Amino acid sequence: MAGATLSLDNPIFAQFLFYAGVVLIKTCLMSLLTARYRHKNKAFLTDEDCQSLKRRTGVDVKPSKNDPDVERVRGCHQNDLENVIPFVLLGLLYSLTDPNPWYAKMHFRIFTVARLFHSVAYLYPLPQPSRALGWFLGYIITLSMGVSVVRAGVM
Amino acid sequence: MAGATLSLDNPIFAQFLFYAGVVLIKTCLMSLLTARYRHKNKAFLTDEDCQSLKRRTGVDVKPSKNDPDVERVRGCHQNDLENVIPFVLLGLLYSLTDPNPWYAKMHFRIFTVARLFHSVAYLYPLPQPSRALGWFLGYIITLSMGVSVVRAGVM
Amino acid sequence: MAGATLSLDNPIFAQFLFYAGVVLIKTCLMSLLTARYRHKNKAFLTDEDCQSLKRRTGVDVKPSKNDPDVERVRGCHQNDLENVIPFVLLGLLYSLTDPNPWYAKMHFRIFTVARLFHSVAYLYPLPQPSRALGWFLGYIITLSMGVSVVRAGVM
Numbered sequence: 001m002a003g004a005t006l007s008l009d010n011p012i013f014a015q016f017l018f019y020a021g022v023v024l025i026k027t028c029l030m031s032l033l034t035a036r037y038r039h040k041n042k043a044f045l046t047d048e049d050c051q052s053l054k055r056r057t058g059v060d061v062k063p064s065k066n067d068p069d070v071e072r073v074r075g076c077h078q079n080d081l082e083n084v085i086p087f088v089l090l091g092l093l094y095s096l097t098d099p100n101p102w103y104a105k106m107h108f109r110i111f112t113v114a115r116l117f118h119s120v121a122y123l124y125p126l127p128q129p130s131r132a133l134g135w136f137l138g139y140i141i142t143l144s145m146g147v148s149v150v151r152a153g154v155m
Numbered sequence: 156m157a158g159a160t161l162s163l164d165n166p167i168f169a170q171f172l173f174y175a176g177v178v179l180i181k182t183c184l185m186s187l188l189t190a191r192y193r194h195k196n197k198a199f200l201t202d203e204d205c206q207s208l209k210r211r212t213g214v215d216v217k218p219s220k221n222d223p224d225v226e227r228v229r230g231c232h233q234n235d236l237e238n239v240i241p242f243v244l245l246g247l248l249y250s251l252t253d254p255n256p257w258y259a260k261m262h263f264r265i266f267t268v269a270r271l272f273h274s275v276a277y278l279y280p281l282p283q284p285s286r287a288l289g290w291f292l293g294y295i296i297t298l299s300m301g302v303s304v305v306r307a308g309v310m
Numbered sequence: 311m312a313g314a315t316l317s318l319d320n321p322i323f324a325q326f327l328f329y330a331g332v333v334l335i336k337t338c339l340m341s342l343l344t345a346r347y348r349h350k351n352k353a354f355l356t357d358e359d360c361q362s363l364k365r366r367t368g369v370d371v372k373p374s375k376n377d378p379d380v381e382r383v384r385g386c387h388q389n390d391l392e393n394v395i396p397f398v399l400l401g402l403l404y405s406l407t408d409p410n411p412w413y414a415k416m417h418f419r420i421f422t423v424a425r426l427f428h429s430v431a432y433l434y435p436l437p438q439p440s441r442a443l444g445w446f447l448g449y450i451i452t453l454s455m456g457v458s459v460v461r462a463g464v465m
Contacts, residue, residue, distance in 0.1 A: 003317050003319050004318075005161075005317040006160065006161045006316045006317070007158050007160040007251060008159075008252075008307065009158050011309070014307075015308065015309045015310075016308070017248050017308030017309070018304075018308025018309055018310050020244070021248065021304035021305035024244055024301055024304075025302075025305070028294065028298060028301070030237075031290075046230070048281070048282055048286070049283055051282065051283070052282070052283035052284065077237065081236060081240070082338075082341060083338075083341070085240055085244070085391070085395055086338050088244050089244075089330070090331065092247075092402075093331065096316065096317060096327070097318075097327075125356065125358050127358055128361070128362035139341065139342075143335065143338060146331050146335040146338070147331075147335075149330070149331035150328055150331035150332060150335070152324075152327055153324060153325065153327030153330075154321070154324045154328055160315050160316075161316045162313050162406060163314075163406055163462065166464070169462075169463060172406070172459055172462055173464055173465050174463070175459070176400065176457075176459035176460035179400055180453065180456040180457075180460070183392075183396050183449070183452060183456070186445075186449065187449075200385060201435065202435075203437055203441070206437065207437065207438035240399070247402075
């Protein structure tokens with residue numbers, strides 16, 4: 001019998017699709033939030049952005065890399081890149097390793113909830129260890145899937 | 156009947172392969188451009204890089220994180236990581252959701268052209284809102300595919 | 311006859327799974343190393359992290375973005391994001407392009423060894439051009455797969 005493939009006929013992969021879509025969209029929304037704070041706080045990265053502001057409003061600012069609001073959103077975005085992208089890549093490969101369906105679903109769900117909580121904890125911000133806890137839960141899920149992937153692969 | 160799979164027999168995925176390859180290669184080329192400016196402007200990140208320059212040329216410099224040319228290329232590279240990687244991941248999953256073929260092709264093409272334009276606008280640099288427009292076009296394509304992926308997935 | 315699919319029945323993909331898992335886990339381990347140096351050197355990124363340290367130990371520090379140990383690990387992690395993620399994405403697509411099996415295996419193996427060596431060279435650090443060599447080997451592997459992917463795709 002043929003093994004699992006990456007298609008919607010694979011019920012584990014059909015679930016993965018939903019959760020991967022949610023965490024990737026969440027990651028992309030960080031760009032929009034960065035843009036919002038850059039405009040609100042007039043904290044732009046490049047000369048041409050400052051010139052555009054001056055043409056439109058007459059306000060004259062220098063490029064800035066140290067606005068606290070912008071840097072916080074960027075820190076959250078960077079943490080998503082470091083954690084969500086490996087989750088999606090390993091989760092996709094993990095969907096092919098014939099995992100227990102309930103166990104697989106729990107992996108996807110816990111990761112998604114943990115990362116949504118991580119973003120709230122980072123952006124609000126909530127006192128530590130809130131953010132650390134959200135990060136850690138997502139991290140062990142990703143490593144757990146990584147171990148399954150390496151064990152299913154051929155050296 | 157079985158659904159679409161990730162193989163070259165899936166015509167939407169065969170097209171995705173081309174465009175995903177192009178935007179990923181474009182992203183990787185940013186590394187080479189960073190390296191070129193680091194050498195040209197002698198703006199290295201680490202002590203061992205500065206020591207290597209000294210051994211080879213006798214020129215003595217300190218590590219630098221503020222060279223404008225290097226920082227511009229790095230900003231462009233980072234923006235690619237934030238946008239191209241989610242596009243490739245969501246586009247791969249989107250190829251399985253049985254989209255309208257013409258609509259799918261337009262998604263892939265518009266994203267690719269928009270990101271090539273974004274890089275030119277960032278590196279040249281063109282006056283704003285050139286770069287913002289390139290970014291925004293790619294961004295709504297990615298979100299559009301993300302919505303299709305989440306809707307096709309199982310919660 | 312149907313073409314190659316992304317499943318463990320595709321022997322090239324079964325090998326890819328192993329190497330992709332290894333390099334992704336390696337990338338994720340950089341987070342743990344960053345956290346370790348942040349705690350050891352008391353170099354935290356946010357106010358809430360500093361407040362948490364103060365509550366637990368009474369030590370009062372300001373957020374810091376310039377700790378050399380932390381910045382070195384973060385540089386290594388960022389380089390992994392810039393190189394390992396494109397390798398995994400292009401390698402996955404490359405597994406579908408019906409490459410010569412021995413040639414494909416060499417791609418995956420050389421990339422993995424080169425990136426492990428790159429991390430050692432970056433973190434130890436070894437004198438240049440050690441790190442540059444590790445980076446370059448992985449880079450040409452990724453570009454080689456990228457060219458195969460673009461040629462197999464449909465424009």
